[in-house]
Amino acid sequence: MSHSETDHPDTVVGAAGSGAVADPAVRAELTRLRESIDNIDAAVVHMLAERFKCTQQVGRLKAEHRLPPADPEREARQIARLRNLAENARLDPAFAEKLLNFIIAEVIRHHETIAGSGGTGE
Amino acid sequence: MSHSETDHPDTVVGAAGSGAVADPAVRAELTRLRESIDNIDAAVVHMLAERFKCTQQVGRLKAEHRLPPADPEREARQIARLRNLAENARLDPAFAEKLLNFIIAEVIRHHETIAGSGGTGE
Numbered sequence: 471m472s473h474s475e476t477d478h479p480d481t482v483v484g485a486a487g488s489g490a491v492a493d494p495a496v497r498a499e500l501t502r503l504r505e506s507i508d509n510i511d512a513a514v515v516h517m518l519a520e521r522f523k524c525t526q527q528v529g530r531l532k533a534e535h536r537l538p539p540a541d542p543e544r545e546a547r548q549i550a551r552l553r554n555l556a557e558n559a560r561l562d563p564a565f566a567e568k569l570l571n572f573i574i575a576e577v578i579r580h581h582e583t584i585a586g587s588g589g590t591g592e
Numbered sequence: 593m594s595h596s597e598t599d600h601p602d603t604v605v606g607a608a609g610s611g612a613v614a615d616p617a618v619r620a621e622l623t624r625l626r627e628s629i630d631n632i633d634a635a636v637v638h639m640l641a642e643r644f645k646c647t648q649q650v651g652r653l654k655a656e657h658r659l660p661p662a663d664p665e666r667e668a669r670q671i672a673r674l675r676n677l678a679e680n681a682r683l684d685p686a687f688a689e690k691l692l693n694f695i696i697a698e699v700i701r702h703h704e705t706i707a708g709s710g711g712t713g714e
Contacts (some may be wrong), residue, residue: 485701488658491657491659493657496653496659499653500650500653500654500659503646503653504648504650504666506642506646507643507646507647507650508670508673510639510640510643510646511670511674511692512645513635513639514636514640514643514662514691515638515674515677515678515681515688515691516677516681516682516684517632517636517639518632518634518636518691519678519681519682519683519686520628520632521632521633521636522683524625524628524629524632525629528622528625528626531618531621531622531625532622535613535615537613537618537622539708541630545688548630548633551630552633552634552637554702555634555637555638556637556641557639557664559637559638560641561637561640561641561644562698565640565698566637568698569636569637569640569694570633572691572694576684576687576690582641587661
């Protein structure tokens with residue numbers, strides 16, 4: 471049985487949601503943890519909004535100065551660094567790498583959307 | 593042409609990496625932006641390390657008190673809230689939702705790994 475703070479529909483095993491937790495102490499503890507999760511998620515969303523601002527500027531800079539959009543050495547350094555940071559924070563390094571790739575895919579999508587509308591990475 | 597701070601190997605169009613940027617002012621600006629990207633990535637990795645600590649505690653709590661692992665109402669509230677936060681931060685709400693799903697998939701994987709080894713979500 472998996473137990474996750476995921477609310478994944480496939481893993482529902484009963485009709486009771488969190489609102490149905492009878493023990494007030496348990497309910498309070500669950501609320502406390504969920505509030506932390508919500509705070510963290512808000513922080514991450516805002517961090518990533520800033521990150522996309524940076525990558526947009528990088529895209530513009532590279533376009534203006536006819537620099538190659540990709541830099542495999544830079545990417546290799548980013549991955550190695552994030553894996554190391556993740557290990558020190560006791561986060562799965564493979565997850566950190568997957569996350570970076572997930573974000574990078576979005577950056578590419580952004581830039582492709584811009585390119586499709588005739589822009590130059592702005 | 594896409595221009596991204598992604599260093600995606602498929603999009604290499606020249607041999608020059610960032611080290612080959614001739615103009616010192618451009619190189620300095622690129623370095624400044626990349627340092628911000630690296631700082632943000634470090635912050636996100638550390639935030640997510642904390643998030644997984646929270647979800648592990650939630651998993652343990654739910655297991656101890658025989659609560660259903662999933663809570664579709666909670667998930668719907670999380671998605672709606674994050675999409676709203678993303679919009680205010682000028683981040684694509686669809687990306688915020690995809691990101692939450694990406695993280696949730698990892699939480700499920702964590703808990704399944706634990707369950708597979710005979711644990712109860714700890």
